[in-house]
Amino acid sequence: MRIAVAGATGSIGALTVAALERNGHEAVRISRTLGVDLSTGDGLDDALAGVEVVVDVTNAPASGRDETIAYFGAITRNLLAAEERAGVRHHVLLSIAGVGRVEGNAHYAGKREQERLVAAGPVPWTIVPATQFHDFAAMVASWTERDGVATIAPLLIQPIAPADVADILAELAAGPPQGRYADLAGPEPQDLLDMARRTNEARGHTVKLVPTWSGLFGPDMAGDVLLPGEDARIAPTTFDDWLAEQR
Numbered sequence: 328m329r330i331a332v333a334g335a336t337g338s339i340g341a342l343t344v345a346a347l348e349r350n351g352h353e354a355v356r357i358s359r360t361l362g363v364d365l366s367t368g369d370g371l372d373d374a375l376a377g378v379e380v381v382v383d384v385t386n387a388p389a390s391g392r393d394e395t396i397a398y399f400g401a402i403t404r405n406l407l408a409a410e411e412r413a414g415v416r417h418h419v420l421l422s423i424a425g426v427g428r429v430e431g432n433a434h435y436a437g438k439r440e441q442e443r444l445v446a447a448g449p450v451p452w453t454i455v456p457a458t459q460f461h462d463f464a465a466m467v468a469s470w471t472e473r474d475g476v477a478t479i480a481p482l483l484i485q486p487i488a489p490a491d492v493a494d495i496l497a498e499l500a501a502g503p504p505q506g507r508y509a510d511l512a513g514p515e516p517q518d519l520l521d522m523a524r525r526t527n528e529a530r531g532h533t534v535k536l537v538p539t540w541s542g543l544f545g546p547d548m549a550g551d552v553l554l555p556g557e558d559a560r561i562a563p564t565t566f567d568d569w570l571a572e573q574r
Contacts, residue, residue, distance in 0.1 A: 331355040331378045334385035342493035365402035371409035380417040380500045395437035407448040424456040424510040451504035457511040460489045461569040464522035476535045480544035482519040484553045485512040491562035510555035529573040
C-alpha cells in the first residue's frame with residue numbers, strides 16, 4: 328500500500344515510516360522540511376497523489392492554549408481536505424490516552440480539537456490514544472533544567488516504547504478504519520520523577536530533580552488520570568528494556 332506519514336521527520340514519524348517499510352508498504356514522508364507545509368496546505372495535493380492511507384503523528388510547537396488549538400485545527404483541516412480530494416480511504420491519528428480528562432494543558436486541548444475534526448471529517452478514521460513514551464520523563468526534565476537542577480511533576484503514568492507505538496500504527500494503517508481504538512500502553516505503571524532520574528543516570532547526565540505541581544503539569548493530572556483504560560492494548564517493551572538501550 329501507499330501510506331503517507333504526516334510528521335514523518337519527527338522521532339515517532341521516522342519510526343512509523345520504518346515500520347511501514349518493513350511491512351512492505353511504500354511510505355510517503357510529509358513534513359515541512361521535505362517541502363509540504365501542513366499549516367498552509369502547500370504541497371499536500373502532490374504528496375497525497377495515489378495515497379490510500381494517512382497516518383498523522385504531527386506535533387505542535389509549545390504555545391498557549393488558543394494558539395495550540397488553532398495550530399492543530401489548521402493542519403488537520405488542511406490534511407483532511409487534501410485527503411478527500413485525493414480519495415484517501417483511511418485517516419489514522421495518533422492521540423493521547425486520557426486526553427478528555429485533562430483541562431488545564433494546552434497540548435491536550437489542541438489534541439481534543441484534532442480528534443473532534445477527524446471524527447467529524449469526511450475521511451473514515453481510526454484514533455489511536457497512547458500513553459506517554461519511555462523518553463518522556465527525561466524530556467520533561469530537560470525543559471526546566473537550569474544550572475544542574477530541574478523541576479518535574481511526580482506523575483503516575485504507564486509509559487510505552489515509541490517503537491511499539493510505531494509498529495501498532497503501521498499495523499492499523501494496513502487495516503480497515505476502526506473509530507476510536509483502545510488505549511495503547513506499556514506493561515507497567517511508573518513514576519515520572521523516578522523515570523527521569525533513571526534515564527539521566529543511564530545516559531550519564533547529572534541533574535538534581537525537584538518534584539513540583541506548579542509547573543506545566545498540575546494536580547489535575549495526578550492520581551490515575553494519565554493511566555490507560557481497562558481495555559488497553561499492552562505493548563511488550565518495558566521501561567527497563569528501553570532503559571538498557573540508553574546506557
